Amino acid sequence: MNYRRYRVSRRTRRMAVGSAVVLVLAGMNGPAIWGYASDQYHEYKINQPGYKEKNGHWTVVDVPEEYRINTIHAALLHTGKILLIAGSGNNAANFKAKSFRTVLWDPVKNSFKNVPTPKDLFCAGHTQLPDGKLLVAGGTQRYEKLGGDVTKAGGLMVVHNEDPDKPMTLPAGTRFTGKKNGKTFESKDPVLVPRAKKTQDEETRKVTVTVSTARVYVEALGKGHEYETGLTDNYSVRGLKGTDARNIYGIANKLSFDKKDFQGIKDSYEFDPVAERYVTVDPMNEARWYPTLTTLQDGRVLSVSGLDEIGQVVPGKNEIYDPKTKKWTYLPKERFFPTYPALFLTDKGRIFYTGSNAGYGPADKGRVPGVWDLTSNDFTEVPGMSDPDVLETSMSVLLPPAQDQRYMVLGGGGVGEDKKSTAKTRIVDLRAAQPRFRDGPDLYAKARYPSSVILPDDTVLTTNGSGDYRGRSDSNVLRAEIYDPGKNRGHAVADPLVGRNYHSGALLLPDGRVMTFGSDSLFGDKANSKPATFEQQIDLYTPPYLHQGGKRPEIKDTAPRTVELGGKTKLRTVQKRPLAKVRLIRPGSFTHVTNIEQRSIALDFTREADGVSVTLPKDSSLVPPGWYMLTVVDDRGVPAEAVWVRVPKAEGEAAAKTDGKGAGEESEEESEEE
Ligand SMILES: [Cu+2]
Structure with missing residues (x-):
């Protein structure tokens, strides 16, 4: 613009x-x-121009009625369009009606398109693949039921298989009858129970059969407390005969009217930004609701945490997606994280967990920040975090430029629906000999759910949030600020137009503007007595750098291009003021206070008569494969509209040794990506 x-x-x-x-x-x-x-x-x-020059300006996006959705996920694609995903949009009626929504928005033309949504992608994870497709995995199998709303006794049935010769699939609707209690329950989903494991001791020749198990959610046939069970029981499976009836059985603890949490799905899709549709790929091994997806340096994707098919946090089983085979493989060793953990790709195939997370998990497990080595599964804690008990719904950012490996954790709240929240920011320098969090300047207010966006001029915009859980007691914070990591100082900017808390977020656009979306208050009034409506309004923020007067710098070569790691490219530019910076910015992918994708990498450049010649770094953990925005910034901090650059996977890139395979094995068939 x-x-x-x-x-x-x-x-x-x-x-x-x-x-x-x-x-x-x-x-x-x-x-x-x-x-x-x-x-x-x-x-x-x-x-006033003078006000905008210092504080920027907010406007409302005009969205025609038929495209207004409960945007909970948003990702910028290399076509410049933004994928807005609601799925059922945290609305049980939509879920029941199977009304799952996705809208594709072109923020330049301000045009919209409805996209058919194959499953309820509400609360999926998403990340960009090397070819620019967006991997979307997980989502909603079932909505939560609060204690008072549960009408049928239900819970987890662990189906056992003692037959070493064959697996068994039980369809949805399979009935289980308690051998002692005589009560019958029905499965809600199909379940595959692998065959039992047979091993023979080499010396004694003794054969051992280890029973295998799978879990499925079951519910009583009728309503009422007479179906509730007290103790653990062994259940026979209706319809099985002979040896099958002996080999296959269920074991369940208390089947009750307790609160039932949301349940996840295994389904995975690649969203194709060119064809503008979801393409089904292999499902994950685990069902996940609230997983984090992190693209690794070799272009594969790590998927961690989430609630599984029975509504418990996946107990440390993490897995990796290979975009070449389109299949998922478990990591050999387990590590537990709460839901939507902020897991950033750092160097040497390691993952940095900042401690930020959003939603579910015990208070004393997986909450401490640290560096996770995917090869050894070692986890080195990083000390110094202040207010460590209020990291849930905090925001984490890899501060620009990414080379500095400094991470900031902003705000946050107590576990679950806790009233506590904090205004603290904490910064850690991972390149220090002994990395340690230290407090940065306080945020504008105590806030859960603040949204932070890296801007091209190496500053970070943070906006919104709420002091209490989901905006309770009218606690929305209508404030925004821009933080300068170089000066370690923030300053207030123009107030956002609406409150945004849970299920909200923000993304940088290629032209330097910022879009904000969503908000899902628990109540609509200060007394917490009225229900709230989802905030469907989308806003645009033009930062101060777009109000400086005069012409912004311009990149003349706008066609998308491919530049390899360590490679050079030339950009013809026109500018009134000298260019001070060149930045490569990975497009954001935001949901639930989590955007581990955005990063801004400083590029070396030399000025030439009609533009600049820029060089990409060689390090694929700094620049994981995918599409990036490339922009130039003048000496006043005013950026050009970015152009798109594809950075392919490095030639001979060693796959992170996460699956026991040798490092070289994955890199052979690499060239087809072109
Ligand atoms: Cu949610």
Whole structure:
């Protein structure tokens, strides 16, 4: 966008608003004047060029009715369009009606398109693959039921198979009858029980058969407390005969009316930004609701945590997606994280867990930040975190430029629905000899769910959040600030237009603007007595750098290009002021206070007569394969509109040794990606 065309209207509007204020003051009396007049004055003030120059400006996106959805996930694609995913949008009626929504938005043309959504992708994880497709995995199998809303006794049935010769699939609707209690329960989903494991001791020749198990959610046939069970029982499977009836059985603890958490799905899709549709790929091994997906340096994807098919946090079973085979493989060793853990790709095939997470998991497990080596499964804790008991729903950012390996954790709240929250920011330098979190400047207020966006000028915009759980007691924070990592200082900028808490987020656009979406307050009033409606409004923020007057720098070569790691590329540019920085920015992929994708990498460059020649770093853990925005920034911090660059997987890139295979084995068939 070119802000030059605002010039004429800006002056006209200032005059118009100015005289309106005077008229209003003359025509009204009493205290009403003050409220109205101060609103008018605020309107006037925030539209002044001088104000925008320092604070930026917010506007509302005009979204036609048929494209308004409960956006809970948003990802910028290399076509410049933004994928907005609601799935059922945290709305049980939508879920029941199988109304699952995805909208593709072009923020330049402001055009929209509805995209058929194959499953309920509400609460999936997502990340960019090397070819620019968006991997979306997991989502919703079943909505939560609070204690009072559970009408049928139910719970987890562990199906056992003692037959070493064959696996068994039990369809949905399979009935299990307790041998002692005589009560019958029905499975809600199909379940595959692998065959039992047979091993022979080499010396004694003794054969051992180890029973195998699989879990499935079961519910009583009828409503009422007479179906509830007290103790553990052994259940026979209706319809099985002979040896099958002996080999296959269920064991369940208490089947009750307790609160049932949300349950996840295994389904995975690649969203194709060119064909603009979801393509089914192999499902994950685990069902996941609230997983984090992290793209690794070799282009494979790590999937961690989430609630499984019975609504418990996946007990440390993590897995990896290979975009070449489109299949998932378990990591050999387990490690537990709460849901939506902030897992960043750092160097040497390691993952940095900042401690941020969102939603579910015990307070004393997997909450300490640290560096996780995927090869050895070792986890080295990073000390110094302040307010460590309020990291849930905090935001984490790899501060720009990414080379510095400094991470910031902003705000956060207590576990679950705790009232506690914090204004603290904490910063760690992973390149230090003994990395340790230290406090940065406080955020504008105590806040859960703040959304942070890396801007091209190496600053970070943070906006919104709420002091209490899901905006309870009218605790939305209508504030925003821009933090400068170089100066370790933040300053307030223009206030956002609406409150945004749970199920909200923000993304940088290629033209330097920021979009914000969503919010899912628990209540609609201060007394917490009325239900709230989901915030469907999308806003755009133009940072101060787009209000500096004069022309912004411009990149003349706008066609997408491919540049290899360590490679050079030339950009023809036009600029009034000298160029100070060149940045390579990975597009964001945001949900639930989590965006581990965004990173801004400083590029070396040399000035030439008609532009710049830039060089990419060689390190694939700094620049994992995929599409990036490439932009130049002048000496006032004003960026050009970015152009798209594809960074292919490095030639001979060693796959992180996560599956016991040798490092070289994965790199052979690499060239087909071109
Ligand atoms: Cu959620």
